[in-house]
Structure formats: C-alpha cells, structure tokens
Amino acid sequence: MPRASTRTNASLAVAYLRVSSGQQADSRLGLEGQRATIQRWADARGVQLVAWAEDAGLSGAVALEKRPGLMEALAALRLHRAGVLVVDKRDRIARDVVLAAMAERLVEREHARLFSAAGEGEGDEPGAVLMRHMIDAFAEYERALIGARTSSALKAKVARGERLGAARVGERLVGGSYEPEEKEAALVRRVMELRGQGRTFRAIRAQLVAEGFRGRQGRAPRLATVFAIANRNEARR
Known part of the structure; x- marks a missing residue:
C-alpha cells in the first residue's frame, strides 16, 4: 500500500x-x-x-x-x-x-x-x-519530436497553399474562409451566458446537456469544449 x-x-x-x-x-x-x-x-x-x-x-x-x-x-x-x-x-x-x-x-x-x-x-x-x-525527460523529448514532425507537415501545407486548422466551435470553413455556424454559435453564446453567471465549467456542461445542446458530431458537449470556448472568448475581452 x-x-x-x-x-x-x-x-x-x-x-x-x-x-x-x-x-x-x-x-x-x-x-x-x-x-x-x-x-x-x-x-x-x-x-x-x-x-x-x-x-x-x-x-x-x-x-x-x-x-x-x-x-x-x-x-x-x-x-x-x-x-x-x-x-x-x-x-x-x-x-x-x-x-x-x-x-x-x-x-x-x-x-x-x-x-x-x-x-x-x-x-x-x-x-x-x-x-x-x-x-519525464523522455516524454518531453518524444513531444518535441512529434512537434517537429507536425511543424514540418504544416510548412508543407502552407507551401502548397492549403488552409490550416479546423474550424473552431461556432464556425465552419467555407471556400477557404471561416463563417458563423448558427447552431454552434448558439452553443458558444450559451456557454458565455452561463459563465457570466459565475457557473463552473462542470456546471455549465451539465446545463448544456439538460438543455439539449449537441456538439459537431451530435454528441453532448465535452468539458474540454466548454473550457476552450470560455477561455477563447474571455481572452478576447
């Protein structure tokens, strides 16, 4: 023990x-x-x-x-x-x-x-x-190797003129540019409303599930998604 x-x-x-x-x-x-x-x-x-x-x-x-x-x-x-x-x-x-x-x-x-x-x-x-x-040092080294490979792949995409990054929650990629995705935009607004009430991330997720909100793949929003939405929008203020 x-x-x-x-x-x-x-x-x-x-x-x-x-x-x-x-x-x-x-x-x-x-x-x-x-x-x-x-x-x-x-x-x-x-x-x-x-x-x-x-x-x-x-x-x-x-x-x-x-x-x-x-x-x-x-x-x-x-x-x-x-x-x-x-x-x-x-x-x-x-x-x-x-x-x-x-x-x-x-x-x-x-x-x-x-x-x-x-x-x-x-x-x-x-x-x-x-x-x-x-x-711990080996894990850090492994992450650095993965990062180096990813960086090389991204540079190759840029060289080919490809658009980088998936659309964030509340957006969709149309013709090489991002446009609002209304269903997800409603989710983003609701997260920020609840965050403005002082709710915790876990409480916000529970409320979203209770209200029937669904993510991009039709599943209930994940805690990490709620956290990312709140963090991104609070950083803009």
Missing part, C-alpha cells in the same frame, strides 16, 4: 485520466483503457478510489492551471483527505519535465503522493527519483 502523510489517508486515492486528441476523447477508448488499468492497480493494493477526474482532448504540454480535470483532482485530494493521486502512466500528468515536477509538487502540497499504475519510478530512493526524471 502507498505511504502518505499522517494528515491524509494512504488507502484513499484520486484517479486522473488524460487523452490528447479529440478523437480519443470522443471514442472514450483511451480513457476507458486508463480507467481499467488504474482500477486493477487499486484492487491489487487495497486502495479505494474516491474520485475520478479527466481532461479529454488536452495535450500533456498544456499549463496545469488550464486543465479543469487536474484542478478537480487536486481539489478532490483535499476534500477526501486522500493520500494518493494515481495516473495510468506518468506522461498522463505531463510530457514536460518542468510541468511534471510542478504537478508533483502540487500533489505534495495536499500531503499526498503521485503514483503511476505502471509502477514507474516509485519510492524515494535516489535511483527511483532519477528514474522519474528520466521518464
């Missing part, structure tokens, strides 16, 4: 899930796979999972404060006095050494410890600490 501070209970854990792509988020396959792995980890160690939080469609390079699921997970640690934050693998927290270290520090401030269901770098021994840093 994991060890934690005397202020928290090491037999209680909060689970955090994350997938990067919108396709993974929509299919739920990536999230459900992580959920199953974490549940097996908890069952094998006699740990009770008291809360689950997720960031669907958010990169591991996104700033910690811009991840509603991670912020919810940290709040759940405090609420339940849980001594453990568990992830499927360490790169679910971050694919950046600095962000990973910051996240681990935030967990420690809640008198809890970060654990990977894959068992990467557990323990406080120098070798385990070094292993954690090596894992």
